[in-house]
Amino acid sequence: MTLLPPGTYSLAVKRDGFETYSPEGLLLKGGKMRVRIAVLPLATPAILAAIAVEFNETMTVPAMISGPTPDYTADAIERGIEGNMQVRCIVTAEGRSARAR
DSSP, X not given: OOSOOSEEEOOOBOXXXXXXXXXXXXXXXTTBOOOOOOOOXXXXXXXXXXXXXXXXXXXXXXXXXXXXXXXXXXXXXXXXXXXXXXXXXXXXXXXXEESOO
């Protein structure tokens, strides 16, 4: 990108089969800007359905193997906050987790 005046810009990078990458608030000063772009394959329902496997009786129930115990904070206990938490991830055929949310 050249010949752009200094200012704040947004950018959109699109490619079929990949999620759109669109950072906001890119500050251009001095005529130069460097942007690192990371694109992820698009996770369409058809693709996920083709590769997803439902949990069944031949599989081992997940267990936490490291990290802190997920406890309520003192503030949450004091305020009487209750709820459920969902953790989602993809487990690869090699047993590694990906896209944890």
